[in-house]
Structures are given as structure tokens and as C-alpha cells.
Amino acid sequence: MSRTAATSLLALTAIVVTACSSAGGATGADAGPPKPGGTLRLGISSSPDCVDPQQVGTNASLNVGRQLVDSLTDQDPATGEIKPWLAEKWESNADSTAFTFHLRDGATFSDGSPVDAAAVKTSFDAIKALGPKSQLGSGYLAVYKGTTVVDPKTVKIEFSVPSAQFLQASSTMSLGVLAPAAYQKTADQRCQGDGLIGSGPFVFESLKQNQEIVLAKRKGYNWGSSLFKHQGEAYLDKIAYKIVPEPGVRTGSLASAQLDAITDVQPVDEPQFTGNGFTEPTRPNPGVVFNLHANVTKGVLTDEKVRQAVVKGINRPEVTNTVLTPNYKPATSILGSATPFYTDLSPLLAYDPAGATALLESAGWLPGPDGIRTKNGQRLTAKVVFSLVFNQNKSVLELVQQQLRKIGFDLQIEQRTTAESVQITQSGNYEYLWYNTTRADPDILRNLFSTKANNRSKLSAGNPVDAPLDAQSSTVNPAKRKPAAEEAQRAIIEHGYSAPVFELTQVLAHGPNAHGVGFEASSRLQLFDAWLSGS
Template structure:
């Protein structure tokens, strides 16, 4: 589950960069195993049957990921299929519900040829009409403002769908969509049955969803648990993603909402749970010593960090932003607060995001360089060491959301606070509840903060185009023409080569001018019982259970 996101809420077209996904090589420690994205590789012949129980930190508020932009896809990821998929090792786009496709030279027309014999769990066939209706219905919801930003960005230039023949559908766009094949692998563009499309958004959020995936809903107990059961007739897993064809090995999966981390940890050790999600890093040594397997993978996203308020005197000061970026020691934050499976960020997006480029040298800790920037800009140390300029003290207010690990934690900010004090910056840390934060963001021009922490989920770097345009509600039409121009270049690139260059340029510009100040690279960490075999985290760092089985 992803937390607070600073994505655009305005129409921008999606884009792409073809970089392969980089996997985190997780370390091992005595008494337990740590693997990069998988468990139980050397476990012998798979066993059919059994029900796996996974403890998660919260119940998904909306089960339809097309409405939530792919966030909270933990459960529905198991019941839905997409047109395309991604090779988990290379990031290459590969067939799933579509066996092949053609794209015109302008990247505005995508023709998909669908797999024969696929059915939804209600028995109705997958055909071109239902796929066309999926995109038309979703585009209408986008127009009504009923979807999340990722869905909006993927479909804002969608102009219609055509049924070419019963198993061929053509999707048309007004603008070049170089990233659409990757978007089509995202869960928010998963294909739903005609019966689902006929329901209300409220019914879909509550779980009235019918897909073509390997599992189906069995029971939903709101705010408590969700039980899935396998489809006996599922035979169309994506080659290169699934390890076996045919139905899933597990008979069923139970997701239990367990808010208390100690209960999730204790329940795993005692055998009450087979997998525990959202594991606090402080509990990893205990779990390893108890023989549990630690599975991890870098989350493809805008890395947790700080965004300046363009309306505040300090947030709008280029020298202040650049100095804070150079005066923040990301390596110390990572090594002090996190185990060896975590790495310091090397860009504003994670190394697991397609289109990432390594700008680690530009993010190196450089306190002397930070001091020089401030000196040259007229920020001089006062009697107590805190810098001042024109009667204003350099005391930026930085906010974080209580309980939101996916933005920035209090511990991270406190360590950054100590680091920045060394260069004459006195940071004030402000804690917000999610409700307080939402209220504050209604008008950032009047909000009492200089930097806001956050992060955001995406497989591809395309989302950066909207993130740094003034039409993003997080920028509230603030005039930043140079930033706008670099974002526009990514938004308007019409070839893969131009897209790659524009994505690199935007990452570089944002870092050089401190428009996003990375703190850490987000890593998904899951604790798994030794009896769980064949479990993996996929390219989203999301649970993938098709090949999972239970031993003993």
C-alpha cells in the first residue's frame, strides 16, 4: 500500500523511457535468509492446495485499483489481468491478455490482438468489445474526476476504442503515448468484466469486481479480512512471469488487517500467519533469528523526499533549496536508520523505476559546497550560528505525515535536522495528521510550511512530466518557467530517444535546483514463513501468489 503522493491532478500525457528495471541485491544474515524479491527457490516439487494467510497493516479502502491509480492493489492484483506485463528481470514489455500488438509511427494508435479462450470468472469471454468498453468506461470516469492521477495521466488523451474483429481492439489517442504499453501492464488498467462495468463506483470499491485473474473473491469482511479462492480453469499466465501454467497452487488466500506491527510479527513467528507485510525495520533481527525469510525489492517510485513550497520565501529560494540538498547526508540517514537491504537514493526516482538514471554523484553529501552557496547568496551566520539574510533567519519548516513511512519519517527528518544545523540551517519539524495535511494542501499559497515530505508510486518515469508542471495542485500554478520548460520537454517528446533525453534532463534539473530533495530509496520488505515457497514480489514490489505453495 502506498502512502501520500505528490502527483499531478491535471491532464498530462503519459510517456516512457525504456530502461530496464534494476533489482535490489538484498543481503543475508545468520539465522535467517534475505532474498531479492523471492522465497523458496530450492524447495522441490510444488504441493497443491492449502490456504495462505497474510497479515497486512490495513484494509484497502477501495478495492478497485482503476479508481485508486494502482495504489492499494495488494488484493485485487491477484484477481485481475492486464493486456501487457513486464519481465520481472529486465522490465521488457511482454504479452499477457494480449498476445501481440502493433503501434503506429506516431504512438497514437495501439492495436491489440487478444488471447483466445480467456474467460472472466463469471464465465463470460474476453473479447475486443469488453476491452473497448473497459477503456471507454474508464475514460468517462477520468472525465468525471472519479479516478486517481495515474489513471488520468494514462488516459487523458484517449480518443476512443474500435472493435476490429472479435479478438482485435484498437485504442486511439490524440497525443503520442510512448509509455502506453507499459501503462497497459499496470493494475489500474486491468480488464474487468461487462458485469463490473455496469456497476457503480461505490460497488466496485466495495469489491464487486470480476476479472480474468487466477483468484476470485470468496468473502469480504469490511475492515477485517478478505478471502480469495483460486480459479480451477485459469490457464493464461504471462510467459516469463509465471513459473507454471494452469491454476495457482494455493487453494485460497486470506488477507487479515492487523494494524499492530507487533501482532503481525508475533503471529508470523507463532505460525498464525504465513506472511507478514509492512514489517518495521526494528523487527527484522528478531524475525531473522527466528528463521523467517526476509524478501525485499526496490519500489518503483518517486523516492521519499521533500518538496519545496513555491509560495514560501524559503521554499522559493533557489540557493536555500540547493544548499539543503547538498547539506543532507542520505548515506548517513540510510546506514543509521536502516539495515543493509536499503540503499541511499541515486536520483529523484528509485533505481527500480523505468527511465531512472544514476545521479548519485549529484546527491553526494557536500556541506562545504552548501555553505558556499549560502555565503554567496547572502545568508550569513548569526551569533548563534543560524544564518540570516535581510532580517530573516534560515529556519525552514518541514512537515511530515504521522504514520506515513512512504513519505518521510520523524527519525529521518530529525537526522537531517542535525545535518543541516552544521551548515547554519535550523529546521523546524512539523507533524501533520492525514486530515491536517489534506486541509493544508487546499491552498499552499497560504500554508505554513516551506518543505513538504511525500513520495509516489509509478513503474515508469512518465509521471514526472505532470509532477513538476504548475498545473499540479501541489504547485498551485506557481510560476517556475525554467522548471515548466524542462517538464514540458518530457511531456512533448515524440520519440523514444527524445523521451530518454528529456527524462534524464528533468531528473538532473530537479536535483540541481532542489525541486525534490531525496531522503531514501523506498524498499518493500516482507517477512515470510519458511514453509512458504515460490513467493515473489513483482515489478511493482507487489505480492505475486500464482506460483506460491505451502510445504509441510
């Protein structure tokens, strides 16, 4: 398949990217042409536990790692199309088990060594060897068979089963390429920046735990993504990521010009940056939306009508209008609207308490003395496990809890630490999980729902999602992949395997001197085109 045909895989889906410029804010045009120099002081909400993009999984870490490495390809945030970066062109075989990339000339790592086919092979083999330490890459390379150096500028990457998702995965920082010399250091050393040798537009300079991470401009960089707005070196001399966990302190530091930009603006703080020269760039996260993910082997959730009733009993617009802001969208599928091959299933997610009640009564669940339904002495209740990875999670779940009480369902909310939530997820000892997962490819559904992958719903063989999930994974042909992805999304909701609630949105804010602070396709920061104007 030609690169043109392969990249059309994702071009079918128009992705809505929103950005609001506050009244009175200086746009890039108002500030004049971009100019080089300066240090961007960027306030982030948590301290990255690791800065090696091949190992990390949190937004805080990925927002750092993206600036340090280049990827084989890039993904257009507006269309989902896969575009050239380190690879000028590529082909895949008929069943999507092999991808051949033709590398561009001239790219080098920060130690001066060339970005060639041998370096790509070393890097991909090393990511696979990391195993679970590569929090995202291990999934992308789960069925990785190996890499062959065809010639110095041509590399062939193969999988043991069809893996159409790899084309999009090749655009992520998790599969960004490091120099062979980087692997002379241990994985833990690379996490702290020691030996972290990439070919990206910035290089690692320093890390002070829970305080600051500093990156510096890569001198001579001239092989940027075809999606970058300019070519050559980055504009900024440095990026200083300031770790400021408290939202009020973060917003106050931006308002007082101690910071140039901040991430993770909370809904309650958004009005502060409407006007007065501030700008709020926003972008919805692609991938799986925040949802109640059911374990169909536990308690009342073994009853499909109960799961279906929960889907109908949630008033999603009330959630976004009451707890969140207009920057957040009610879920209209299990996938967010910024995901390639997303299908709008709004009718299946309409608020329908009467329909929910009818389902429960038909299944024998009758109102109890306190309003919670019962059946044969069993209360209609299930527990949801969550953590505060998003600041508003508890408030959202408390509102959903109130909504479900109206249909006689008792949702019990159990807050855990992120580490505890991960452990519970891995153990399978849960009724509902509350989470979202960011990925700009529908294959994220296979990773979470397939019986051949993580199978968070604990489905058995013969379920209605395995076949379409396998089908969308077996070809890069959009005419075949899109209907399979749609069938999987529809089945997940119709059978109540998940009750989607809302789409996570990345909300940034920056002052009048910061420009070009942007998002890549997975809604993580891309700072190559960022620049500072004078005060």
C-alpha cells in the same frame, strides 16, 4: 512500431532486485516442487479502503487487487521490459498517441464472458468515467481520447497528446480489465467487492472491515502472464489477508506461526527474521523516492541557492545507516534505482556542508545568534508537511532536521494525517512536501513536476523541466526517451526543486512453509506462483 521494438523501450535499464534468504531458511528447492492447495495467511499493515483495483491507490489495496485482474501487458521486474499477458502483441504509432493491442484467445472473466475487444473498451471507458475516484488510472488516462473495437480480438486505444507512458501503464492493475457486467454495480459497490468480476487467477470471496479479505482460486484459469513461473491455475486455494496494523503484533504472529507471511516489516523488526527458517524478500520501489519537494513560490524557497544548499546539506548515507537498515538505499536521483531510465546522479547528491555554507553566504544568509542563518531580519526556515504513510518518516525527518541545522537551516516538521496531507498538497499551501510515489516509469516526473500536470513545485513557464518531460512522453523510442528522462532528473536536482533522501523498500517476511511470494515491477505483491509446503 513492432512489439519487439516497443518492448525494447524498457529493456535498456537493468533493474536491481534484491532478495535475502535468511540463513537456515527453507528455499523452494529444499521444500521440493511447488504443490497446490492451502490458504496463505498474509498479515498486512492496514485495511484496504477499497478492493477494486481500478479505484485504489494504497499498497494495501493494490496488493489485493493485483490478484483479481489481468492486464493487457505485464512488466518484467528485472529489466523493465513490457511483456505479453492478455495482449499477445501490440503496436504504437509514430507519436505515441495510439496503441493497438491484439488479444489472446481463450481468456474469460469469472462470470464466463469473454475477454474481447468490446470488454476492453467498456473497461477503459469506465475507468476514465471514474475521474478522481480512479486514484492512479485517472493519471494514466488523463489525455485518453477513446477506444475503438477494430475486431473482436483487436482494440485501438488513443490519446489526444503523445503518451508514451501508456505502454507501461497498460501493465498495471489500475488498468486491469473488468467484465462489462461489473459496471452494472456502482463504484462504491465494487469497492466492497460486489460485482468485482475480473479475469485474474483469484476471485473475490469475502470482506470483513478491518479484519480480513479472502480471495479464492479461479478454477480453469489458463491465460497467465508470460512472466509467471508456471501456467494453469494458481497453486493456492485461498489467500486470507489479515489486517494487523500494529507492527509488533504482526511480527509476533508470524514468529508464532499464526501467519504464514507479513508485509511492511519495520527496520527495527528485521533482525527477528534473520535465520530460524524465516526469509525476507525485499525490493526497492520504483518511481519518485522519499524527498523534500520544494514550492519555489513560498518563503525562503524562492531563493534557488537556498534550495541547492538544502540538497547539499543532507547526509543520505547517515539516514539509511542510522534510522533505516541496509535494505534501504540512499537516494542517487529523484527516481529510484528500480525505475526504467533512472540516471545515477550521486555526485549531485553528495553530502557537502562546506558547499552548502558557501552557497548560503554568497546569497547573503549569515549565521544568527542561535546558529540559524538570517537575511534582512528573515530566518532561514521552512516547514515540511508529512504523514506516517511509512512508519520511519518522523525519525528520518528529525535526523534531516539535525543535519540541516549544521548549515544554519531550520527545517520545521509538521505531521498531518494522510487525508490532511492530500488536502494541503492539492491546495498548494506548503513550503516542503515529504512523500514518495511508486511507478515503474519515468513519466511519474511529468505528473508531479510539469506545469501541464500537478506542478507541485509551482514552476512558471520557461522552466528547465517542461521540455525534457514533454520529450520523454512523446516517444517509445528508448534512444530518444532515455536522454530526455536524464535531463529532467538532472534539472530537478540542480535547481533544487527536490531534495531526494532515500529509496523506499518493500520488506516482507515469511515462514518456512510459504514459498514464491513475489513482487511485480511496481513492487506490489504477485501471488500467482505462491505456494505452501507442509509443516
